Amino acid sequence: MPLEGSARIVGELASHGYNAEREAVTLIATADDPTGTLRAVVDAAGPDTIVITAEDVQTVRDAAPSSAPVPDPKGTATTDAETADTDPSVSGGDSTDEPTNGATAPVETGGSFERSGDRSHRSLDIAGDITGQSTGTGEYKDFVKVFRDRYDKLSSKLRGRVNHRPTTAIESMAPGSEVAIVGMVNDIRSTASGHWLVELEDTKGTFPCLVMKDRDIAELVDELLCDEVIAIEGTLSDDAGIVFVDAMHFPDVPRTYEPSYADRHVQAALISDVHVGSQEFMHDEWDAFCDWLYTEEAEHVEYLLIAGDMVEGVGVYPNQDEELDVVDIYEQYETFNEKLKQVPGDLEIVMIPGNHDAVRLAEPQPGFDDELRSIMSAHDARITGNPSTVTIEGVSVLMYHGVSLDEVIAELPEDKASYEEPHKAMYQLLKKRHVAPQYGGHTRLAPEEKDYLVIEDVPDIFHTGHVHKLGFGKYHNVLAINSGCWQEQTDFQKSVNINPDSGYAPIVDLDTLDVTVRKFS
Numbered sequence: 438m439p440l441e442g443s444a445r446i447v448g449e450l451a452s453h454g455y456n457a458e459r460e461a462v463t464l465i466a467t468a469d470d471p472t473g474t475l476r477a478v479v480d481a482a483g484p485d486t487i488v489i490t491a492e493d494v495q496t497v498r499d500a501a502p503s504s505a506p507v508p509d510p511k512g513t514a515t516t517d518a519e520t521a522d523t524d525p526s527v528s529g530g531d532s533t534d535e536p537t538n539g540a541t542a543p544v545e546t547g548g549s550f551e552r553s554g555d556r557s558h559r560s561l562d563i564a565g566d567i568t569g570q571s572t573g574t575g576e577y578k579d580f581v582k583v584f585r586d587r588y589d590k591l592s593s594k595l596r597g598r599v600n601h602r603p604t605t606a607i608e609s610m611a612p613g614s615e616v617a618i619v620g621m622v623n624d625i626r627s628t629a630s631g632h633w634l635v636e637l638e639d640t641k642g643t644f645p646c647l648v649m650k651d652r653d654i655a656e657l658v659d660e661l662l663c664d665e666v667i668a669i670e671g672t673l674s675d676d677a678g679i680v681f682v683d684a685m686h687f688p689d690v691p692r693t694y695e696p697s698y699a700d701r702h703v704q705a706a707l708i709s710d711v712h713v714g715s716q717e718f719m720h721d722e723w724d725a726f727c728d729w730l731y732t733e734e735a736e737h738v739e740y741l742l743i744a745g746d747m748v749e750g751v752g753v754y755p756n757q758d759e760e761l762d763v764v765d766i767y768e769q770y771e772t773f774n775e776k777l778k779q780v781p782g783d784l785e786i787v788m789i790p791g792n793h794d795a796v797r798l799a800e801p802q803p804g805f806d807d808e809l810r811s812i813m814s815a816h817d818a819r820i821t822g823n824p825s826t827v828t829i830e831g832v833s834v835l836m837y838h839g840v841s842l843d844e845v846i847a848e849l850p851e852d853k854a855s856y857e858e859p860h861k862a863m864y865q866l867l868k869k870r871h872v873a874p875q876y877g878g879h880t881r882l883a884p885e886e887k888d889y890l891v892i893e894d895v896p897d898i899f900h901t902g903h904v905h906k907l908g909f910g911k912y913h914n915v916l917a918i919n920s921g922c923w924q925e926q927t928d929f930q931k932s933v934n935i936n937p938d939s940g941y942a943p944i945v946d947l948d949t950l951d952v953t954v955r956k957f958s
Contacts, residue, residue, distance in 0.1 A: 442466075443731035444724040444779040446475060450489060451778035453479050456816055459781035460491035462731055468498060477501065488782055558701060559739065560830050561785055567801040567822040567889050579884035584621070584664075584876075587888040588640065591666035591870055592619045594688040599668045604642040612677045618644060619668045622661055633658045635682070637669065646671065646680045657685050659850050660865065665874040688870035690913040696897035699830040699947035704737045706730075707943045709744035709838070709902025710922035712793065713776055714769035716762045717925040718749070722940035722957040727779035729955065738944060740829055741784050744902040744920065745791025745838030747773045747813070753793050754929050766795050770812045777815040786818035787827050791838035791903060799883035800824075800840065800873055801890060824872055824889070826896060832947045835896035839903035839919065841866070841873035841880045846904075848875070856935070859919035860908035863899055867892065867912050898945065905930070905937035909952050916950045918943050 443462050450457050461478075468474040477497045478489060486493075573579045595601070599617035607616050620637030628634055633648040633655065646669050648658050661667070668686040673679075712718050729735055748769035749761060763769045780786065789804070790796045796805060802823040805813065810820055821827070824837035845862045846854045854862035866872050870892040873880050882890070899917045907921035921938040930937065940958025945951070 442724065442728040443781075444727040446471065447727065447779045447781075448775070449475055450479070451775060451815075453482075455479070455482065455489050456487060456778065456782040457489040458491055458783045459731055460783075461489045461494045462781065464491055464494040464498065466731070474498060474501070556783070558830070559785060560828075561740070561787070561819065562828045563787070563819065563821045564826045564828070565822075565889060566804065566825045567885070568804040568820075571801075571803060571883070571885060573883050573885045575884065579886070582886050583884045583888050585640065586886070587664075587871070587891055588621055588666060590888065590891045590893055591688045592639075594870065595619045595666070595668040595686055598686055599670055601668065604637075604639050604644040607644060607673070607680075608642075608677070610673060610677060612673050612675045614673045614677075615670070616673055616680055617668060617670045618646065618680065619666065620644070621666050622663050625658065625661055625663065635661065635669075637667070644680065645678070646682050647674075648682045648685075652682075654682065654685050660853060660868075662845070662848055662869070662875040663878075664876040665869045665871060687868050689868050690870075690895050690915055692913050694895055694914050696914050696916075696950060697831045697833065698897075698949065699832055701830075701948060702737055703739050703830060703947050704735075705740035705742055705829060705834075705945050705947055706738050707742050707744070707898075707900050707918055707920045707945060708923070709900075709920045710746040710791070710905055710924060711743065711773065711776070712746055712749045712922065712924035713773040714761055714763040714766075715749035715924050715927065716760050717927050718762065719923050719925060719940055719958065723776060723923055724779065725957040726940075726942055726955070729957070730781050730784070737946075739784060740947075741780060741786045742827065742834060742836060742900060743786070743788045744836050744900050745789050745823060746793040746902065746922075747788065747791075748793060748795075749924075750793035750795065757929070760927050760929065767809075767812065770795070770809055774813050774815050777813065777818065780816065782816055784816065785829075786816055787836070788813070788818055788820050789823040789825055789836050789838060791823065792840050797883070799881040801883065801885070802838075822889075826894070830947060832898065832950075833894070833896045834898040834900055835872075835892065836900050837872045839901035841875070842901065842904050842919075844873075844875055844878050844880050847879075856904055856906050858908050859901070859904050859906045860910045860912075860917045863901060863917040863919065864910075864912040867895075867899060867915055867917065897950065905935060905939070907938035907941050907943070907954065909943060909954075911950075916945070916952070918945070918952065 446462050446465050465471055465474050478494055601617050601619045618637050620639045623638040624636040626634050631650045635646045636643050648655055669682045670684040671680040671682040751766050790802050796802050804820040804822045827834045842862045845865050872890045901919050905922040909918040920943050921941040925939050942955045944953045
């Protein structure tokens with residue numbers, strides 16, 4: 438059967454145990470006889486060969502007799518960019534860039550290109566990885582440590598903005614005194630008169646704070662979650678037993694924040710929720726995405742960041758076994774690895790786990806164990822924990838799968854957080870400087886010696902998945918992206934009214950932080 442597109446070529450090479458450079462695949466695809474050229478490349482490969490290079494393919498092409506001119510690798514055919522359809526952003530992200538469909542032509546008939554192969558300018562560092570660092574045993578002291586660490590980290594971002602006093606000191610102050618408290622939200626409740634009583638806790642004790650319903654700040658109470666850290670300023674009541682709140686502050690991203698940019702034009706593809714093993718996994722759309730990565734339009738895509746749920750998993754939701762195409766969890770990862778081999782071998786790949794993956798559900802989630810890492814060996818992908826901060830050529834990307842988005846969307850008003858605009862829920866996490874602020878809710882959280890879920894340093898990009906919805910925008914100059922999924926609607930999703938945004942790949946220019954969404958469905 439003739440080869441059809443770059444994905445088929447990569448798959449054939451992978452079946453022989455080889456990875457391949459992007460330019461090598463392009464040279465095979467543009468040969469007079471791609472099938473014969475591939476066979477000759479495999480035959481010529483030495484016993485120690487792991488990656489098929491462009492030089493390997495060019496050597497075979499130069500040695501082969503040809504009755505027709507060899508196609509120019511730079512090509513003159515119409516490219517995907519010239520024939521692409523446009524499609525508006527699914528969730529109305531704040532960016533004005535319009536998505537385009539890059540899946541209209543395989544590489545043989547679309548444009549191809551030559552790559553320099555110079556990777557010396559690349560840099561990739563990972564911070565905040567829990568993998569191998571987990572010490573929590575579930576004992577009482579572990580909970581004390583994680584909450585104290587959270588309070589210390591977030592209160593330090595607030596104390597410079599208010600004249601904070603410990604709760605014990607406020608108890609001894611005179612009625613009518615102006616006071617400020619930095620505390621963790623311990624309780625939120627309404628009074629009989631419709632006002633709001635917010636109880637704050639610091640390391641010394643608790644103190645009640647009353648937000649009057651007719652004050653402008655009353656609407657901020659709707660944004661509060663238990664266990665987040667805030668600061669309030671106000672006045673002590675006549676009996677000094679309560680604070681009347683005049684102002685409320687969040688740790689937040691400074692409005693003056695200036696992101697970092699790459700020193701050259703380079704792009705990263707941000708995807709999540711691949712869900713290999715599901716009957717609804719989008720095979721054709723994934724192949725089209727991989728084919729596009731070999732085209733001239735994708736020449737500057739050098740990084741691929743996958744924010745969790747590589748596979749569908751087993752037993753994640755009721756009757757899931759009825760919707761599985763691959764029922765064994767290890768076979769799911771083996772299948773995912775084959776799909777990953779279709780991606781150009783010269784991309785730098787970073788992956789974190791999600792709630793469907795075979796790791797502990799409690800966050801922070803460590804990266805995959807050694808057995809699963811050995812299965813997912815394609816392209817020597819970097820595997821790290823959830824969450825982690827990945828710095829690419831000076832641009833920091835906070836990768837978090839996003840389970841807490843369900844909780845934020847459920848707790849906050851629709852105009853503040855919704856599934857249709859998931860990036861707005863991400864804004865709330867940036868405002869609270871914590872990826873999962875509410876402890877003891879639906880999001881499973883593990884007590885550790887320190888709180889790995891605090892957003893200590895402001896990222897340039899915040900990348901999540903989980904909710905299967907596409908949305909992006911900027912919050913105080915931080916680019917927030919929820920990248921959709923690669924799974925069509927399942928019966929379970931229908932039962933809970935989830936209509937996924939499937940087959941999209943947001944592409945970020947790291948030198949400008951502009952976004953283009955490529956549609957492959």
